[in-house]
Amino acid sequence: MSDAIALGPGREFDIIRELLRRWGPRASGVGDDAALVDVPAGERLVVSSDASVEHIHFERAWLTAHEIGYRATTAALSDLAAMAASPIGILMALGLPASWLDAVGELGDGIGEALDAARTTIRGGDISGASDLTLAVTVLGSAAAPLRRDAARLGDTVYVTGRLGGPGDALAAWQRGGVPVPGSRERFAHPVARITEALWLARSGARAAIDISDGLIADAQHLAAASGVRIEIDLDRIPLMEGVDARSASVSGEEYELIVCAAALNVTAFERANHLPITAVGRVIDHVPDGIGVTVRMNGERLAPAPGFRHFS
Amino acid sequence: MSDAIALGPGREFDIIRELLRRWGPRASGVGDDAALVDVPAGERLVVSSDASVEHIHFERAWLTAHEIGYRATTAALSDLAAMAASPIGILMALGLPASWLDAVGELGDGIGEALDAARTTIRGGDISGASDLTLAVTVLGSAAAPLRRDAARLGDTVYVTGRLGGPGDALAAWQRGGVPVPGSRERFAHPVARITEALWLARSGARAAIDISDGLIADAQHLAAASGVRIEIDLDRIPLMEGVDARSASVSGEEYELIVCAAALNVTAFERANHLPITAVGRVIDHVPDGIGVTVRMNGERLAPAPGFRHFS
Numbered sequence: 001m002s003d004a005i006a007l008g009p010g011r012e013f014d015i016i017r018e019l020l021r022r023w024g025p026r027a028s029g030v031g032d033d034a035a036l037v038d039v040p041a042g043e044r045l046v047v048s049s050d051a052s053v054e055h056i057h058f059e060r061a062w063l064t065a066h067e068i069g070y071r072a073t074t075a076a077l078s079d080l081a082a083m084a085a086s087p088i089g090i091l092m093a094l095g096l097p098a099s100w101l102d103a104v105g106e107l108g109d110g111i112g113e114a115l116d117a118a119r120t121t122i123r124g125g126d127i128s129g130a131s132d133l134t135l136a137v138t139v140l141g142s143a144a145a146p147l148r149r150d151a152a153r154l155g156d157t158v159y160v161t162g163r164l165g166g167p168g169d170a171l172a173a174w175q176r177g178g179v180p181v182p183g184s185r186e187r188f189a190h191p192v193a194r195i196t197e198a199l200w201l202a203r204s205g206a207r208a209a210i211d212i213s214d215g216l217i218a219d220a221q222h223l224a225a226a227s228g229v230r231i232e233i234d235l236d237r238i239p240l241m242e243g244v245d246a247r248s249a250s251v252s253g254e255e256y257e258l259i260v261c262a263a264a265l266n267v268t269a270f271e272r273a274n275h276l277p278i279t280a281v282g283r284v285i286d287h288v289p290d291g292i293g294v295t296v297r298m299n300g301e302r303l304a305p306a307p308g309f310r311h312f313s
Numbered sequence: 314m315s316d317a318i319a320l321g322p323g324r325e326f327d328i329i330r331e332l333l334r335r336w337g338p339r340a341s342g343v344g345d346d347a348a349l350v351d352v353p354a355g356e357r358l359v360v361s362s363d364a365s366v367e368h369i370h371f372e373r374a375w376l377t378a379h380e381i382g383y384r385a386t387t388a389a390l391s392d393l394a395a396m397a398a399s400p401i402g403i404l405m406a407l408g409l410p411a412s413w414l415d416a417v418g419e420l421g422d423g424i425g426e427a428l429d430a431a432r433t434t435i436r437g438g439d440i441s442g443a444s445d446l447t448l449a450v451t452v453l454g455s456a457a458a459p460l461r462r463d464a465a466r467l468g469d470t471v472y473v474t475g476r477l478g479g480p481g482d483a484l485a486a487w488q489r490g491g492v493p494v495p496g497s498r499e500r501f502a503h504p505v506a507r508i509t510e511a512l513w514l515a516r517s518g519a520r521a522a523i524d525i526s527d528g529l530i531a532d533a534q535h536l537a538a539a540s541g542v543r544i545e546i547d548l549d550r551i552p553l554m555e556g557v558d559a560r561s562a563s564v565s566g567e568e569y570e571l572i573v574c575a576a577a578l579n580v581t582a583f584e585r586a587n588h589l590p591i592t593a594v595g596r597v598i599d600h601v602p603d604g605i606g607v608t609v610r611m612n613g614e615r616l617a618p619a620p621g622f623r624h625f626s
Contacts, residue, residue, distance in 0.1 A: 006463075006538040006539055006541070006605075010527075010531070031462070031539065032396065032461055032462050032463070032539070033361060033392040033395035033396055033462065033523060033524060034359045034360055034361035034392045034393060034395070034396045034398065034452070034454070034459075035359070035360050035361065036357045036358070036359060036396075036459060037357065037358040037359075037360055038357055038358070039352050039358055044349045044350065044351060045349070045350040045351070045352055045358060045453075046347045046348070046349060046350075047347055047348050047350055047360075047404060047436070047437070047451070047453065048346060048347035048348065048404070048437060048439075049362075049404040049405070049406040049437065049438055049439050049449065049451050050406065050439050051406040051408060051439055051441055051447070051449060053408055053441055053442065053443050053447075055444060056408075056441055056442040056443060057441070079346040079347045080347060082346035082347070083345065083346050083347045083349075085347065091360060091361070091362040091451060092362070093362040093363065093364040093406075093449040093451075095364060095366055095369075095447060095449075123360070124360070124361060124362065125362055126361075126362050126363050126364055126449075128364055128366055128369055128370070129366065129369040130366050130369060130445065130447070131368060131444050131445045132443065132444045132445070134364070134366075134408060134443070134447055134449070136362065136364060136406040136408075136439075136447070136449030138360070138362050138404060138406075138451040139347070140358075140360065141347070146347075146349060148345050149344075149345050149346065150319075150345070209346075210346060211346060214323075218323070225319045226319055226344065226345070228319070292319075
């Protein structure tokens, strides 16, 4: 906060002052029209915007304001993980309905927790009114050799980090009016941006990556489309959260685990370094004869692919 | 588009494909988890996020979708002008209600017009559902010597570009159920990000700057607070749009003209180079005895400052 520029009078700036007070050293250089950022020499800037919108991505009844702030920030930071980029900072464009004004400090604390987890800071943003709480998060990072979606090659093994199915299971419980089991709720409320894991993978042979926001199969489709290949996924090899079946796990979105393609990875070394499972769940095959896309197998049998999560379907 | 990564199936991606088709070469490198951006050697990255939200910043009845896309993008680019930064590109996090799906092409064309006006491109973004149309725009630029808010000095002259009052006049007409005069409507619907003007000013003696989003007086307050000075504004010197009085012009927001502090500027040279008026409207005075802030004068008499536009007042 010591380098924050003094702000003028007004309610909007009172909110910003309250957030800056809570963020302390986790806010850096805030207060000018734009933030000034230095990108390490020899690296490229990696930048992405990702919005979390009330009634679309979450409901107030499901999560605390702290969790909403944490989750929106982490979801955006996950795009840096997908590119194996080191965080430089974030910007937050906050759309704040009057009914959320009392919760702004708690939202800020959740954002701060996500910043700490990724060892980064907030560099600027914008606050305006809104009908629905909206957190539009821009993440800035840098990478000398970013992992991209378009680099999967024939013969690569397809890996996934962590255990899947928790967020989808939690969402299904809420949507049928129930309460999710604690493990699934925790995975929905507290995802982790796999940044250190991605940096390890980029150093250790990973060729292409994407983070799972739409679901394993849907995101494998994006990877396949970008790389011009076909990807085969074995449902029975997907690492599962307790109580979740493989089909549900394969379409569970907002996991923020990574799908990684590599000729081969040292699974034991990854797990020892990162305290996280990584599992071979499939392979990159030729797009002839079936075309670019995803084939799903279960116990050696070929299944029709299930759809991923889509906002407009 | 030739460097766009192929996208997977789904309605969300159909919308992105439609936008990419319309943007053509105005979209660059879109389709990975994050955009890769190069910052010119020896320059700093300048980055800002700014959201335009339906019912907060505009109503559908006031503007065409093309104008809404243009205006939201230009408003965000104006933060680069305020820092005298050259644009590198933008990211767009679009919150798109179902009722706006038919207008997405027109929105995209408006965004494209703003990109052309600033000679820049779109590098990435995010589309999700929303209750109200939301355009959260992140702008990326670079500058070797950015203009900041905190550098105004005692004795500086305070200048303003363009003619003020149009957007406030248009807003007032709509809010009383009327129709704004064409000149005022045009200033609201088609603001200009004063980027080339800011680059000229930064080369020609400008010391500090801010763009007018909250109103001349409110933004002069931000500048005064950041610089730790008092600013005196002569209302009778404000350059006015036709039919607008000085008091209204002094609180008219979303102008996207620049307030600039400098020991002295060559007004004639500025106007010849930029085909735009620039006017001395005040001066930087000591913050003793009246404190940091803004003093407003009219015909030599001191007035109580009028409030600026505030989202939460």
